[in-house]
Amino acid sequence: MKTKNILVMLIVLAAGSFTITASAQDTLNALMNKCESMDDVNMDVIQQRNPSTKKLTQVIKSVSIKNNKALIDDFLKAFEADKNEAIQAIYSKKNGKMVPSYFQFKTGSKNVSYSFSMKNNGADASIDMIQNGE
Numbered sequence: 001m002k003t004k005n006i007l008v009m010l011i012v013l014a015a016g017s018f019t020i021t022a023s024a025q026d027t028l029n030a031l032m033n034k035c036e037s038m039d040d041v042n043m044d045v046i047q048q049r050n051p052s053t054k055k056l057t058q059v060i061k062s063v064s065i066k067n068n069k070a071l072i073d074d075f076l077k078a079f080e081a082d083k084n085e086a087i088q089a090i091y092s093k094k095n096g097k098m099v100p101s102y103f104q105f106k107t108g109s110k111n112v113s114y115s116f117s118m119k120n121n122g123a124d125a126s127i128d129m130i131q132n133g134e
Helices: 002-022 026-038 067-085
Strands: 043-048 055-067 088-094 098-107 110-119 126-132
Touching: 026 043, 026 055, 026 126, 067 098, 067 110, 067 126, 088 110
Parallel strands: none
Antiparallel strands: 043 055, 055 126, 088 098, 098 110, 110 126
């Protein structure tokens, strides 16, 4: 009975640690998914697959935002929310304020990076997401 309890506890701990790892950039992912359904946001998506397994090996999403300060602020908040999970974070000073320019995350066998740049005093922005690994 004691062995069974220990086994159950180990499974729960393993599942919990996987959940934490899998949610490294949840806020940024949610915003990228939101952009897919927005009419006033331009997005390009490139997908590459392994020829033999047909599994995705790379996904590149490029988002262009014009005159949508609220959405840009949402991205800035998302970078702030996910920053502690980033394995690399680069900031740049724009208009007297430090803003994220590059974040990199590692989730299992996947590497995910986000680059962010603002223009026109924060009215326009572009976000690129590159995900590598199966």
